[in-house]
């Protein structure tokens with residue numbers, strides 16, 4: 334409980350999951366539509382100003398970015414989806430890269446899908462979530478920019494999103510309501526990641542015994 338990140342080291346940006354850092358540590362990945370607040374969220378979690386580049390330009394090479402945290406786990410910043418101006422061939426490249434990464438990255442424990450709390454459920458997000466579900470990949474939802482909307486409206490928005498998911502899925506994933514401006518949700522998210530890592534290391538220990 335009360336886990337805080339003490340050290341973060343940028344390791345690598347890659348397009349090929351096979352060339353990502355050795356899978357000796359557990360990792361969690363962050364993904365969402367461009368502009369959802371992913372960089373801001375990662376910076377908040379890591380107590381950094383500009384660890385993850387905010388608002389990276391569309392059209393730039395999209396990469397899988399690895400950070401080593403507390404010499405214990407990897408934080409992975411995945412390229413966002415849904416750029417309006419992106420070409421079909423770039424979108425296909427993105428899909429292939431993410432698909433391979435999600436399917437074959439052995440040490441990936443969980444994916445955080447970021448969703449702007451102010452928006453109605455978006456087809457792109459739902460499709461991506463459905464794909465994770467079909468793959469059997471554990472994931473959680475992070476509702477971002479909660480400071481931009483009142484508490485009640487936020488709750489309605491979360492409920493609408495969950496309802497939409499219930500059309501397809503029986504169980505709802507864990508979710509977090511966050512703001513990089515007022516720090517809401519930060520501790521819950523960090524403690525959840527810490528739990529994931531604890532579980533991973535306990536499993537490892539049991540395998541050895």
Ligand code: GDP
Nearest residue numbers: 367368369370371372373387388478512513514
């Ligand atoms: P990314 O493209 O998903 O990495 O999104 P960024 O982190 O670059 O954020 C996109 C824009 O939303 C920027 O102008 C941020 O300042 C703003 N933003 C991000 N998170 C929050 C938040 O929690 N609250 C508010 N009010 N603005 C945010």
